Amino acid sequence: MILFASAKGLQRVAASGGTPAVATKEGVPGYYPLFLPDGEHFLYFQPSNDPNVEGVYAASLRERSAGTRILATNHKALYAPPLAGRPGYLLWLRDRTLLAQRFDAARLTLEGEAAPVADDLAGTGRAMNFPAWLSASGAISFRRRTERGLARMVWIGSNGKRESVGPEGILGGVRMSPDRKRAALVRAEGANRDIWIYDFARSLMTRLTFDPAPDSTPVWSPDGREVAYARTSDRTVQILKRDIAGGVEQTVRTSGGGGLDDWSPDGAHLLFSERTRTNLSDLFVASAHTGGDRLTWLATPNTEAEASFSPDGKWVAYAATEGAQKTGIYIRAWTNGKASSGGQWQVAPLGNHPRWRPDGKELFYQTAQGKIMTVGITAGPSGIEAGTPREFAATTASFNWGAWNYDVSADGQRVLALEPVSGGQPAAGPIDVILNWQAMLK
Numbered sequence: 538m539i540l541f542a543s544a545k546g547l548q549r550v551a552a553s554g555g556t557p558a559v560a561t562k563e564g565v566p567g568y569y570p571l572f573l574p575d576g577e578h579f580l581y582f583q584p585s586n587d588p589n590v591e592g593v594y595a596a597s598l599r600e601r602s603a604g605t606r607i608l609a610t611n612h613k614a615l616y617a618p619p620l621a622g623r624p625g626y627l628l629w630l631r632d633r634t635l636l637a638q639r640f641d642a643a644r645l646t647l648e649g650e651a652a653p654v655a656d657d658l659a660g661t662g663r664a665m666n667f668p669a670w671l672s673a674s675g676a677i678s679f680r681r682r683t684e685r686g687l688a689r690m691v692w693i694g695s696n697g698k699r700e701s702v703g704p705e706g707i708l709g710g711v712r713m714s715p716d717r718k719r720a721a722l723v724r725a726e727g728a729n730r731d732i733w734i735y736d737f738a739r740s741l742m743t744r745l746t747f748d749p750a751p752d753s754t755p756v757w758s759p760d761g762r763e764v765a766y767a768r769t770s771d772r773t774v775q776i777l778k779r780d781i782a783g784g785v786e787q788t789v790r791t792s793g794g795g796g797l798d799d800w801s802p803d804g805a806h807l808l809f810s811e812r813t814r815t816n817l818s819d820l821f822v823a824s825a826h827t828g829g830d831r832l833t834w835l836a837t838p839n840t841e842a843e844a845s846f847s848p849d850g851k852w853v854a855y856a857a858t859e860g861a862q863k864t865g866i867y868i869r870a871w872t873n874g875k876a877s878s879g880g881q882w883q884v885a886p887l888g889n890h891p892r893w894r895p896d897g898k899e900l901f902y903q904t905a906q907g908k909i910m911t912v913g914i915t916a917g918p919s920g921i922e923a924g925t926p927r928e929f930a931a932t933t934a935s936f937n938w939g940a941w942n943y944d945v946s947a948d949g950q951r952v953l954a955l956e957p958v959s960g961g962q963p964a965a966g967p968i969d970v971i972l973n974w975q976a977m978l979k
Contacts, residue, residue, distance in 0.1 A: 538598065540570035540579060544838060547581055549598065561596055562603040568665055569613035573642045580627075582613040582665055586812070593629065595645040607645060613665055616640065620675050623975045624648075628677075630667045633658050635679060637978055652978045655969070657681050668968075678970045687958040690720070690735070693909075693930045694951045703735050704742060708955050710754050713944045714761045719781075720944070720953065721745070721755035721764045732766050734781055745779060746786070754797040754941065758825070759804045765789065765825070767797045767809075776807060776823070790823050790831065798843060800825060802850035806874050808834065810842040818842045820855065822874050835869065835877040843890055843941075846871065847897045852916060853877075854884070854891035854900055866891050866902050868914070868921050884912050884923035890941065894949035901945055901952065907932055909943065909952055933957055 539550050540560055547567030549560040561567055561581070570581040578597050581604075585591040593614040596604030608614060608629060615628040617637070627640040627647060635658055638651040659668050659680045669679035688708040692700040707725035714720070717737075724733040724742070730751035735742045746752050750770040757764055758778075765778040776789040776797055789807060797809045798820070807825045810818045819836040823829060835841050835855075844855040853871050856864045866885035869877050888902040888910060899911050900923075908931050913924030932943070932954045943954040971977075 538572075538576075540572070540581070542566075542568045542570070559601060560598065561594075562601060565603045567594075571614075571616050573616065574618055575642070578642070578645065580607075580614060580616060582610075584611075584665060584812075593627075605645065607647060611665070612667055615669065615671050616642070617671050617675075617677075617975070618642070618673075620975065626975070626978075628654065628669070628671070630658060630669075635667075635669055637974075654974055654977065655679050655681070655971070675975060676970055676972050677974045678968050680968050688955045689958055690722075691932075691954050691956050692946075692951050693932060693954055695929055697930065702737065702953075703740070705958055710941050711944055711953060711955050712755050712757060712941055713946075713953060714757050715759060716761055717947045719761075721757060721766075722955070723753055723755070732764060732779075734764070745781065748786075756797055756800045756807075756941075758800055759802050765797060765800060765807060776809065778825070789825065790829065796842070798855075799846050799853075801846055801871070802848060808844045808846070808853065810844065820844050820853075820877075832874060833876055834872070834874070840864075845891050845893055847893050847916075848895055849897055852897075852921070854893065856889045856891065856902075864889055866900070866912075868900075868923075870920075880920065882921035882923065884914065884921070885910065885926055890943070892941075892943070892945050894945055895947050896949070899949055901929065901943075903932075903943070909954070 539552055541548055546565050547560045548557040550557040566584055567581040570579050572579045580593055580595055583594050592606045592610055593608040594604040595607050610629050612630045617626040619625045624639045625642050626637045628635060628637045634653050635655040636651040637654050639648040671677050687705045689701050689705045690703045709723040711720050711722040720735045722733055731744055731746040732752050732755050733742050733744050750768050752766050752768050755764050755766045763778050763780050768775045768777055773791050775791050777786055778789055779786045799808045806822050808822050811821050812818055817840045820834045820841045821831040822834045823831050839858045841855050841857045844853050846853055851871055852868050854868045857867050858864050865883055866888045867881045867883050869881045870879055885902055888904050891900055891902045893900055900914050901911050903909050909929045910926045911929045912926040915922040933956050943952050945952055
């Protein structure tokens with residue numbers, strides 16, 4: 538029997554072939570299944586924005602139910618069967634530390650206290666997976682976190698001319714102010730990851746946020762006086778804003794997880810993506826002033842994210858998947874904070890991170906190969922007409938801490954991109970292997 542995740546939930550199919558059937562309760566999402574030794578019971582991870590629901594569950598092939606939660610966590614778990622007289626263990630991640638706790642597979646119960654096996658594992662807060670695996674012979678392999686490489690801001694012209702600006706650093710998520718005189722970006726110093734403002738005329742970088750929790754995805758208010766951003770803490774993401782001249786930091790809203798995408802040109806709304814219970818991303822809107830409950834702007838069975846308002850505020854470009862296909866670029870009419878209605882127009886079959894030229898006549902996006910593309914856009918009463926995409930520039934722009942790691946100049950003739958100083962992505966860390974790791978546990 539084979540278990541696998543799908544849009545319908547966790548499914549089962551005979552190894553010899555046949556028609557798949559739902560293995561758990563219909564509609565309950567399930568990921569990373571692991572069979573237990575009896576071949577009937579299995580473990581799986583169920584994501585949820587509700588911390589009282591999310592976790593690792595035990596279920597049985599005999600019963601199509603959601604099973605029983607045995608571990609509250611926002612990551613998968615690994616199962617190590619009994620070996621050489623030692624008990625079985627369940628391993629999972631807590632704050633980047635890989636823990637092991639005795640697990641009775643017959644009774645489906647955890648026993649004793651959890652003990653650390655490895656620390657500082659790679660991975661991000663809301664990722665269900667983490668880089669570790671077990672062998673039947675008693676070895677464990679894992680990859681620790683590595684420091685991100687240095688990056689710099691680079692102007693790239695349509696003629697290929699390149700010019701570096703500002704200091705090098707561990708940077709991410711750049712957005713230029715509406716007048717293009719400043720850039721807001723993420724900068725890491727030591728353990729802190731905050732929002733900084735770079736002034737092009739004065740060649741000066743100043744820090745805007747100071748909270749120990751990591752900040753990301755800055756966006757500017759239309760008048761250029763405020764910057765909104767996302768802050769990740771524990772299991773939640775806060776959307777906050779702050780006047781660039783100083784003042785008190787204001788909380789707009791708190792969500793279960795997602796990223797801030799854009800601020801509407803009329804200043805009224807913030808558009809953001811958020812994970813749904815099936816672990817797919819949808820687009821939501823909240824008041825930029827009062828926050829309050831999120832309102833669904835676009836939710837489909839697929840994934841939508843990385844939304845960008847057109848300069849006139851009438852359209853929204855975004856990245857979306859269609860079924861199992863790769864991500865493409867689409868445009869819909871903005872509905873003033875109400876749920877999206879009407880059709881969508883695909884303007885690029887493959888790409889991510891759409892950004893409008895300030896006059897709204899062209900849309901930029903990036904391909905998986907690192908190319909920045911442009912496509913002409915004509916908006917009329919009948920909808921959107923898109924031209925033929927063309928390559929604008931090749932870049933090694935990295936996408937640390939949010940999608941927006943390039944932006945477009947006022948005249949559309951240059952892009953400001955964050956590129957690794959080395960010319961490529963930071964090298965991945967080595968894979969560590971521990972033999973007979975159970976002997977480390979007390």
